[in-house]
Amino acid sequence: MMTNISRRTALLGGVAAAALPAFGAAHAAAPPVGKQNAGFYRYKVGDIEVTVVTDGANTFKFADNHVTNKTRDDLNKALEAAHQPKDLMTTPYNPIVVNTSGKLIVIDTGTGEAAYERSKGVTGQFQTNLKAAGIDRNAVDMVIISHFHGDHINGLITPDKKLAYPNAEILVPAGDWKFFMDDGEMSRATSDRMKSVFKGVRDVFDPIGRKVTPYEAGKEIAPGITTVATPGHTPGHTSHIIASGNSKVFVQGDVTHVPWVNARHPDWHVFYDQDGAMAQATRRKVYDMLVAERMMVQGFHYPFPSLAYVDKVGDGYREVMVAWKPTI
Amino acid sequence: MIQLTRRELLSGTAATTAVLAMGLTPSELRAAAPAAGKQAPGFYRYKVGDFEVTQIADGARTFPMPDTFVVNLKKEDALAAAEAAYMPKGQVTIPFNPMVINTGSKLVVIDTGNGLGAFEQSKGVVGQMNANMTAAGIDPKNVDIVVISHFHGDHMNGLKKADGSLVYPNAEIMVPAAEWAFWADEANASKANGFNKPNFPNVKKAFDGLKVTQFEAGKDVAPGITSISTPGHTPGHVSFAVQSGSGKLLVQSDVTNIPALFLRNPDWHVAFDNDPATAQATRHKFYDMAAAEKAPVAGYHFSFPSVGHVEKDGKGYRLVPVAWQPSI
Numbered sequence: 001m002m003t004n005i006s007r008r009t010a011l012l013g014g015v016a017a018a019a020l021p022a023f024g025a026a027h028a029a030a031p032p033v034g035k036q037n038a039g040f041y042r043y044k045v046g047d048i049e050v051t052v053v054t055d056g057a058n059t060f061k062f063a064d065n066h067v068t069n070k071t072r073d074d075l076n077k078a079l080e081a082a083h084q085p086k087d088l089m090t091t092p093y094n095p096i097v098v099n100t101s102g103k104l105i106v107i108d109t110g111t112g113e114a115a116y117e118r119s120k121g122v123t124g125q126f127q128t129n130l131k132a133a134g135i136d137r138n139a140v141d142m143v144i145i146s147h148f149h150g151d152h153i154n155g156l157i158t159p160d161k162k163l164a165y166p167n168a169e170i171l172v173p174a175g176d177w178k179f180f181m182d183d184g185e186m187s188r189a190t191s192d193r194m195k196s197v198f199k200g201v202r203d204v205f206d207p208i209g210r211k212v213t214p215y216e217a218g219k220e221i222a223p224g225i226t227t228v229a230t231p232g233h234t235p236g237h238t239s240h241i242i243a244s245g246n247s248k249v250f251v252q253g254d255v256t257h258v259p260w261v262n263a264r265h266p267d268w269h270v271f272y273d274q275d276g277a278m279a280q281a282t283r284r285k286v287y288d289m290l291v292a293e294r295m296m297v298q299g300f301h302y303p304f305p306s307l308a309y310v311d312k313v314g315d316g317y318r319e320v321m322v323a324w325k326p327t328i
Numbered sequence: 329m330i331q332l333t334r335r336e337l338l339s340g341t342a343a344t345t346a347v348l349a350m351g352l353t354p355s356e357l358r359a360a361a362p363a364a365g366k367q368a369p370g371f372y373r374y375k376v377g378d379f380e381v382t383q384i385a386d387g388a389r390t391f392p393m394p395d396t397f398v399v400n401l402k403k404e405d406a407l408a409a410a411e412a413a414y415m416p417k418g419q420v421t422i423p424f425n426p427m428v429i430n431t432g433s434k435l436v437v438i439d440t441g442n443g444l445g446a447f448e449q450s451k452g453v454v455g456q457m458n459a460n461m462t463a464a465g466i467d468p469k470n471v472d473i474v475v476i477s478h479f480h481g482d483h484m485n486g487l488k489k490a491d492g493s494l495v496y497p498n499a500e501i502m503v504p505a506a507e508w509a510f511w512a513d514e515a516n517a518s519k520a521n522g523f524n525k526p527n528f529p530n531v532k533k534a535f536d537g538l539k540v541t542q543f544e545a546g547k548d549v550a551p552g553i554t555s556i557s558t559p560g561h562t563p564g565h566v567s568f569a570v571q572s573g574s575g576k577l578l579v580q581s582d583v584t585n586i587p588a589l590f591l592r593n594p595d596w597h598v599a600f601d602n603d604p605a606t607a608q609a610t611r612h613k614f615y616d617m618a619a620a621e622k623a624p625v626a627g628y629h630f631s632f633p634s635v636g637h638v639e640k641d642g643k644g645y646r647l648v649p650v651a652w653q654p655s656i
Contacts, residue, residue, distance in 0.1 A: 028432070028433065029430050029431060029432060029433055029434050029435040029470075029472060030430065030435045030466070030467070030470035031430075032380040032430050032432075033373065033380065033382070033430075033464065033465045033466065034380070034656070035373070035465070035656070036372075036373050036653065036654060036655050036656045037368070037369060037371050037372055037373065037463075037464070038368060038369075039652070039654045040368045041367075041368055042364065042366070042367050042368065049363040049364065049365070051364065054652075054654045055654075056654045056655065057651075057653065057654050057655075082648065083622070083637040083648055083650075084651075090651065092651065092652070092654065099361055099363050099364075101360075102359075102360025102361055102362075103360070103361065104361040121655060122654075122655055125654060125655075132368075133364065133368070134364050134366075135364070139361050141361075294414070303651035303652045304652040304654060305652070309414045320413070320414060321631070321649055322414070323388075323414075323415075323421060323423065323631040324370070324385070324423070324631050324632040324633070325367065325388065326367060326370045326385045326386075326387045326388050326423070326453075326456060326632060327367055327387065327388075327452060327453055328365065328366070328367045
């Protein structure tokens with residue numbers, strides 16, 4: 001007696017359309033709200049409170065060499081497998097805020113408020129979402145940078161090139177500081193990509209008088225936050241382990257780019273990787289460790305809230321997004 | 329001294345020395361930032377064609393896995409599957425996610441959550457729908473239609489407030505006719521046992537004094553929202569197909585309980601399925617269709633924001649959650 005499931009009934013055949021007039025005269029519903037939820041998400045790592053604060057996501061037509069050792073077709077197949085549109089790359093940006101022992105620490109800063117203006121709010125959302133999360137930028141004690149790409153450092157300064165976190169100490173990976181601030185290295189850059197990275201780094205750090213504190217890998221640089229060398233993406237690229245009690249999360253920075261491309265295919269070199277082979281080796285090392293330890297990863301380019309476990313699948317890895325907790 | 333920023337203190341000025349001489353470390357000059365301790369509101373918005381859909385979190389319950397949670401499987405195997413899905417050892421978490429669809433002509437709620445009574449009893453762990461709807465900018469008074477997928481408490485107890493008054497005072501309440509017939513039948517009530525037994529009086533209480541419109545499965549419940557007969561979980565259980573323009577969405581209701589167990593293993597019978605064999609057959613039909621159509625599926629017991637694509641994987645299916653869009 002019941003209508004059976006079929007593709008036709010499920011996805012609206014003629015029967016459904018014929019039923020429409022039964023709803024009577026047109027009545028306008030309440031207007032659509034038209035606005036996404038504020039992008040923040042909270043979780044605990046032992047006694048430490050982490051707030052993931054999204055900076056937005058950029059969608060663009062990717063170039064043929066987006067993955068330098070694979071073809072456009074290969075990349076499109078990976079996108080299709082992830083139910084993503086063809087020829088378009090969506091890159092989410094997700095910095096975090098850590099409250100550890102009463103200290104507020106931002107890890108990576110997003111694309112910056114100037115990008116918010118330029119993109120009409122598509123990216124550079126970090127400050128608006130930070131506010132929605134109830135966090136005052138003036139209360140931030142420390143900003144830790146994972147590496148010197150624009151989507152991680154541009155949020156250090158405001159559009160008028162002042163400090164975005166006026167009361168914070170800025171900690172930068174010593175390896176990237178040494179490499180990118182070296183004028184000799186800059187003069188040897190040949191590709192447009194590398195030239196623009198060198199310039200971008202100076203555009204951020206020069207207006208603030210290069211007042212930063214370089215940090216080394218393998219150190220606890222704040223209570224419960226330990227640095228881990230994960231080079232390749234940039235020479236001094238550094239990840240961070242947040243640990244408290246029995247709980248740990250690996251804040252990977254850009255060990256992978258978006259997971260549906262780069263966790264699934266750890267041997268693919270997304271063109272942002274400065275040293276593709278080294279980045280690949282780092283990726284495998286880190287992800288094998290995440291699998292073995294069943295450790296959560298916080299991925300800057302994972303979709304918000306960008307917190308996942310990692311399974312080994314075939315020759316790659318698959319992220320298992322952590323179940324959203326409606327209460328913390 | 330107190331006005332000094334940490335930056336100045338760390339820059340090696342005389343002030344630093346003075347402060348250190350007082351036995352204070354620089355960071356101690358700033359008040360500890362209190363933990364925010366509160367999760368972000370649980371709503372997520374996306375478009376299906378011209379329709380605006382808002383997934384609303386009602387909360388999630390975590391409890392020790394009952395012995396017969398999966399009735400046709402040894403408990404140790406169910407526990408192993410839960411642990412493999414990164415659930416806390418020995419436990420199972422069930423989230424609840426109702427939704428609101430604005431079709432432009434109707435503001436439609438599909439399922440109502442555990443209700444405000446449960447919100448009080450659970451101290452806010454479940455029954456969050458109203459709070460999150462308000463956060464989402466949706467006024468319950470503006471809701472035109474409330475559709476109930478089936479008559480379990482976590483779907484219909486949100487129709488009334490704790491004092492018995494209406495949560496959606498201006499809405500038509502639509503219920504599946506077959507569901508109404510089953511639960512209103514005293515003969516069924518008298519022979520009920522197990523999970524069904526307490527549900528008969530609960531159905532009575534939930535609908536007592538309410539005016540409802542019964543609908544036949546297969547019919548539209550609102551323009552663009554078609555019901556689909558998906559029996560088994562309960563006799564009159566329905567799912568929905570939403571279509572606007574080229575946008576499609578399937579709303580599974582409880583075709584599966586939590587996907588990590590019952591979408592991965594569609595032949596496993598959750599304790600809440602009224603007719604397990606029928607529910608199993610429905611699951612296969614529904615998900616073969618969803619996988620073939622590549623249509624996104626909203627799942628009441630998926631993790632918030634509880635929408636994803638489903639693909640065939642061996643004997644079962646895998647949910648690929650949609651990537652959160654920071655803007656709509």
